Amino acid sequence: MTRRVALAGFLHETNTFAPSLADMSSFVQGGGYMPMARGAALMEAGRGINLGIGGAVEHGEAAGWNLQPILWCGAIPSAHVSQSAYNLIADEIVAGITAALPLDGVFLDLHGAMVAEHEDDGEGALIARVRAAVGPDVPIAVALDLHGNITAQMVDAADVLVGFRTYPHVDMAETGRRAAVQLDALMVRGAPFAKAFRRLDFLIPIAWQSTVMEPAAGIYDRMAALEGGDLASVSFFPGFPAADFAGCGPTVVAYGATQTAADAAADRVAGDVNRAEPAFAGKAFDPDAGVAEAIRIAATATKPVVIADTQDNPGAGGDSNTTGMLRALVRADAQRAAIGIIVDPAAAKAAHAAGQGAEIDIALGGFSNIPGDSPFQARFTVETLSDGKFIASGPFYGGAPLDLGASACLRIGDVRIVVSTHKAQMADQQMYRFVGIEPTTQAILVNKSSVHFRADFQPIAETILVCTAPGPMPISPARLAWTSLAPGMKLEPMGVRWMPAKTSEPSLEES
Incomplete structure (x- = not known):
């Protein structure tokens, strides 16, 4: 029997304390996710990618499902999803599923921690609308991030919620496959x-x-x-x-x-x-103590000491532009050090205008009004330039094509800074290499990430330290x-x- 199954996805991890909303353009562009896709394009883009939708497409095709792809989109974590973006995307998903009726099942690839400007339980409200559209007897399976804030509404409206089991998230596609397997079991079972x-x-x-x-x-x-x-x-x-x-x-x-x-x-x-x-x-260090410890370890290390700039993690809603760790590296005159990514479109534009080899006087980063943070005014050398397009080949991004826009490697002393136009979490070694920095030859690497970077950087790290420079995502929720x-x-x-x-x-x- 061929089963008719609708596929859709809408992913966002919302830090309600963060400085910047996720608008429609954020979902169209995708950030560290694949760009927005519909219909046949969703199938093509989702095939073979390390996302829940990838595992669902793979299982559905192998199982002979009659797949009805609706819409898939995701945006990098930030503050609330704007009301207009949420309504446009949710309305399109529900309308598409309604138009695809009759259905034997529905697969949703969601995050689990979406908060919109007007709706605290973004996923619960969406799943409830899908339930109303398909009726009580059509099973709904949902693949979710392990960071999901799961609500009773989500549990009530869905037939099965299946979460990641790895952080860094190297099992996103596998989770989609596991959720699709449970959807198959529900369709065969004919009962919840x-x-x-x-x-x-x-x-x-x-x-x-x-x-x-x-x-x-x-x-x-x-x-x-x-x-x-x-x-x-x-x-x-x-x-x-x-x-x-x-x-x-x-x-x-x-x-x-x-x-x-x-x-x-x-x-x-x-x-x-x-x-x-x-x-x-x-255990976490303040910026100066963390850099001092990294320099001490690096003196006899054979691999880089990696520091997590955890409180400006764009994967948790940060804008990836705070300067606390950069200041600490410069104060300590750190050698063979690199930090990334500082997202500053104006600085990237200035670097491209000046050209490779030029020196530029700019105020770098620090423009998100984070208490204790400010732009870093200095003279930098433009070492390399990039259009920002590359393949992130490590285990977290899993071969995803990234487009960070006009980008550059800026240098001050022996500290190199990856500067980009668009935001993505520093979780792949290629995010240094695309501007000419070889991460394995650095003594110190500072990554704007909390945990995802470990998937690709732990194998090359002498050790990993966690530092708490000012940022929008305090390491302890007690500070919120x-x-x-x-x-x-x-x-x-x-x-x-x-x-x-x-x-x-x-x-x-x-x-």
Whole structure:
């Protein structure tokens, strides 16, 4: 039997404390994602790419589905999705799915932590609209980022939610495939799975969520081993801890042939996470201390010391233009050091106008009004120029073509800076090489990223340090100005519980 399945995707990770909105142009351009695609172009662009849609296309074609591709788009993390962009994209997805009826199933590739200007639960509202369009009996499967802030509305409206199991996210396509497999099982089964949903009570800093480190590595390994028999799927979502709404926080979702199986798995994973709460913390340096430590280690190292400029991570809503780490490198007269990416269209334009080899006096970066940050006024040498187009071949981007616009390598002393026009997270060695910097020969690399860079840089690193220069994404959620978090949520592992001054909402203990 040929099954008719609609495919659509709409991805955004929203830092409600970040400085810049995601508008329609952000989704059209795509940032670190593939550009917006519809219909046959969606199939062509999605085939073989490390995104959830890629795994779904691969499985659907192999399974002989009659695929109905609607629309896929994603934008790099930022502040809220603009109301106009959200409505235009959501309306097109729902209209396309409605026009494709009758359907046997729906596959959605979403993030899980989207907040629009007018809608806190961006994905929950979208899935609910899709449910209303297809009716109660058509199964809906959703592939999600492990940073999803999963809500009851999402769980209620979808038949199965399947999350990534790696951070850095090297299993995005694999997660899409796993979600598509569950959709196949639901279509064959002809009845929904039993569901279990658990919400945990402490926020987890993203810098310490990495699945290449403990405690997350062990939690995910033990969780994956539970699946089989009556348990169809179980996912742990550490959450994205910078979304100021009641749904922010870690969750576990399980699906089974029986309610007993789903409940047992959800309880076991939630218990595992709760026991690991004290371990979800780590050590970070201030900029000068971090650079001093990097210089000390580099003196006898054979590989680069890599520093995560975690608080200006564009993968968490930063604009990737703060200058705290650059200032620390220059103050320390760091040798064979490189930092990237500083996104500054005006600086890139000035470099191209001056030409390779020229010296330019500019104020670089620092224009996002971040407390403690400011533009870095200095004279720089224009070492190389680039049109910003290249293939990011490392395991995170997985061969995605990137277009960072007019770009340059600027040098001050022996510090080299990757400057671009468009924003993307520094998570691939090619993001140095495209402007002529060979990362493996540097003594110190400073990456504007929190964790994703580890996929491609950990193999070449002597060690990795985490630094906390001023930026829009504090390493500890306790430093954010919360107004709408769920009452009773701890602001960091073993931290204080957040309570509003006055509230009529039930606390976590009461819900």
